[in-house]
Amino acid sequence: MRLVVESPIGPLGVELDGETVVGVRFAASGPVSASDLPIARELAGYFGGTLTDFTVPVELRGGSEFERAVWGQIATVPYGTMRTYGEVAKALGDPGAARAVGTACNRNPVPVLIPCHRVVGAGGKMVGFGGGLPRKRLLLELEARVTLAQMWEMS
Incomplete structure (x- = not known):
């Protein structure tokens, strides 16, 4: 699943596998996703200054x-x-x-x-x-x- 989350640094494209974050991209295009998924809430908290540690699951795919x-x-x-x-x-x-x-x-x-x-x-x-x-x-x-x-x- 892909969503676009608005942020002070521009729209972020977030790629999910279930509720696990597998990708984040800057300058994403497309409509902003209205989502109550944990990643959307956590990004809002981070950019709002109330969250300093992400707890959503992240899976690093690829890379040497x-x-x-x-x-x-x-x-x-x-x-x-x-x-x-x-x-x-x-x-x-x-x-x-x-x-x-x-x-x-x-x-x-x-x-x-x-x-x-x-x-x-x-x-x-x-x-x-x-x-x-x-x-x-x-x-x-x-x-x-x-x-x-x-x-x-x-x-």
């Missing part, structure tokens, strides 16, 4: 062994934080593979849910993103705002 390892590693990057491509490569045991990490991030089949937007260039440089740098910036800014608001509420 290395790409799947990268996707697994970036899935562990906490909400509101960033890692560099080099840090991800080092965590995978191959410190020289920063560019390959970038390529794997670009091939992430479920962006936003597997947060490749949280992976940045050395020194926090805003480089590379399959959805385009403006979308990456908006996602990072959203998470930064929510993280700060949560910190202020706790103090």
Whole structure:
């Protein structure tokens, strides 16, 4: 099943196998799906600043062994934080593979849910993103705002 979910970064095409998310695409076309499926609710919560961890089932299909390892590693990057491509490569045991990490991030089949937007260039440089740098910036800014608001509420 495919649905189109409206978001602040444009319509997202979501591909489902039952209720399991198997794909997310930016700039989807077609009518926005009115859906009460868990993924639609969770995306609304994420973009509304009330959800920081997705719980919908995700199945990663395709990808090389290395790409799947990268996707697994970036899935562990906490909400509101960033890692560099080099840090991800080092965590995978191959410190020289920063560019390959970038390529794997670009091939992430479920962006936003597997947060490749949280992976940045050395020194926090805003480089590379399959959805385009403006979308990456908006996602990072959203998470930064929510993280700060949560910190202020706790103090």
